Amino acid sequence: MKGRTLTRADLCEAVHEEVGLTRQDCAHLVERTLDLVVEALERGQAVKLSGFGVFQVRAKRERMGRNPKTGEPAAIDPRRVIAFRASQVMKARVDRALAK
Numbered sequence: 001m002k003g004r005t006l007t008r009a010d011l012c013e014a015v016h017e018e019v020g021l022t023r024q025d026c027a028h029l030v031e032r033t034l035d036l037v038v039e040a041l042e043r044g045q046a047v048k049l050s051g052f053g054v055f056q057v058r059a060k061r062e063r064m065g066r067n068p069k070t071g072e073p074a075a076i077d078p079r080r081v082i083a084f085r086a087s088q089v090m091k092a093r094v095d096r097a098l099a100k
Helices: 008-019 023-042 088-099
Strands: 047-049 053-060 063-066 073-076 079-086
Touching: 008 023, 023 047, 023 053, 079 088
Parallel strands: none
Antiparallel strands: 047 053, 053 079, 063 073
16 A cells, blocks of 8 residues: 555445445444544544544644745734644554564
8 A cells, every 4th residue: 555545435445344344334434433533623622542643633823924935924823733643552563664
């Protein structure tokens, strides 16, 4: 799978092969799981997946930036962003896989 993006369809197919549910049930399961993650983030809750990582909403303050075309200073409005912090388990697995 190197060089490809993992898609929802790929996740559904993997669940289908592993669990044996129908493809339609697997698609519903994957969609519902992703919906629950998004709903929690919309409420400002962190989503922790043990052995994988944590998704959290962070508030960024207003700050000064620059217009890349003109170079003039421009205010960047405050906003909320989604941040992901990988678990130590995931970091170690990725590191081992990339070292091969």
